[in-house]
Amino acid sequence: MENNTALTAQDVADILKIAKNTVYELIKRGELNSYKVGRKVRFTMNDVQDYIENSKRIKPVKVESVVENILESPDLVATNRYNSSGFVICGQDIMLDVLSNYIEQNTKGGKALRAYIGSYNSLISLYRGDVQVASAHLWDGDTGQYNIPYVKRLLPGIPAVIIHLACRMQGFYVAKGNPKNILTWNDLKRSDITMINREKGAGSRVLVDEHLRILGVYGSEIDGYQREAQSHLTAASTVARGGADVAIGNENNARQVKDIDFIPLQKERYELVVRKEDTSLPQIQAIFKILRSDEFKLEFEGIGGYDIKEMGNIVAET
Structure with missing residues (x-):
């Protein structure tokens, strides 16, 4: 387009x-x-x-400028500044924007602020008490599990609840027709392949790093590994205009960019994480209700790239 x-x-x-x-x-x-x-x-x-x-950049809100610097400082200062000023949901998928709107409609004065940061930093922010809801799609190569191992590691001593949102397909963005025949993780090692990566902390970046670790490959050995795109769409657009041969992202965004093919690799689980002690908050009670409602599910039914069969299910309590 x-x-x-x-x-x-x-x-x-x-x-x-x-x-x-x-x-x-x-x-x-x-x-x-x-x-x-x-x-x-x-x-x-x-x-x-x-x-x-x-x-991707948090906008200041009238109550206070509570989240305006969240992206400029991934290593957030360990304060509880959000708790007194608003309810914050971390994550980059558009599903969360829709969810935030529904929360505001379903709770009196329950405004939901948005922080557009990656999965890893979302969990760190939740651990520090800076946000109330983190989203994650972090794959652990040793167990083959999504999110649960990371929640246990990054929220030590904090009982948490993991709530399923959707399954999405992750894979390679390649030029139309896949002229370089890029099909597997091993192909990233080829000397004729240049990639563009996602930013540190993004679920797609973790997926790449875990597969490279399993293959025994260092990122420094791959051409373009150090180049970072801040969104799936930017990564796909870079490949489309010939700025790289391959990028990693989800299927949804491949459909939005002309001259891109998508090579499916792995189904991922995209989930929300909340502190167990916060589940009585009206906004989190609303999240459970919203995710299980037909009205919310209809927003995503028929949209390619989202498998919502398990939406609203509690995946685990840690």
């Missing part, structure tokens, strides 16, 4: 995996740029990409 192609509100809703009404709400809040052709609202792909990139 060309960057200057006119997109409708429904096109943008399909790209972001949100309801059409949410698109109009983003315009109203000044978070998504648009223009008018007569009485019709239209967007460009640049508008959508700008929204995604801007969403």
Whole structure:
């Protein structure tokens, strides 16, 4: 899709995996740029990409500037500044934006703030008491499990509850037709392959690092390993324009970028983590109710790349 192609509100809703009404709400809040052709609202792909990139940075809220520096400082100061100022959900998937809107609709004064940081740093923030909900899709190569081993390691001594959101497919983004025949993790070792990585702490980065560890390969041996993209969409776009031969990301975003093929590798589990002592909070009670509701599930039914059969199930208590 060309960057200057006119997109409708429904096109943008399909790209972001949100309801059409949410698109109009983003315009109203000044978070998504648009223009008018007569009485019709239209967007460009640049508008959508700008929204995604801007969403990576926490915006100050009127109550206090509680989360504005969260991305600039992954090693967050160990304070409880969020607890007195708001309810914060960490994670980068658009599902969490939709969930935040539902929380606000289902709780009186229960505003849900968003912190767009990766899985690893989300769990660290939860451990420090800086946020109330972390999201994770962290694969452990020794056990073959998602999230549970990391919750046990990164939240020592803290009873936690892991709640399932969705399963997604992770794989390689490659140029259309896969001209270099990139099919397995072993192919990353080839001298004719250049990759672009995700940022440290992202679930996709952990997935790469775990597979390289199992193969006995150092990242420094791979061309492009040190280059980082801050989102799946940016990584896929880099491959599409020839800036790299391969990137790792989920299937959803491959469908949004022209001249990209997706090579499926591994189904991942995308889940929420909360402190057990916080489960009585009205917002977390609302999360359980929302995730199990037909209304919320309908937002994602039929959208490629999300398997929501287990949504709302408690996966484990640690």
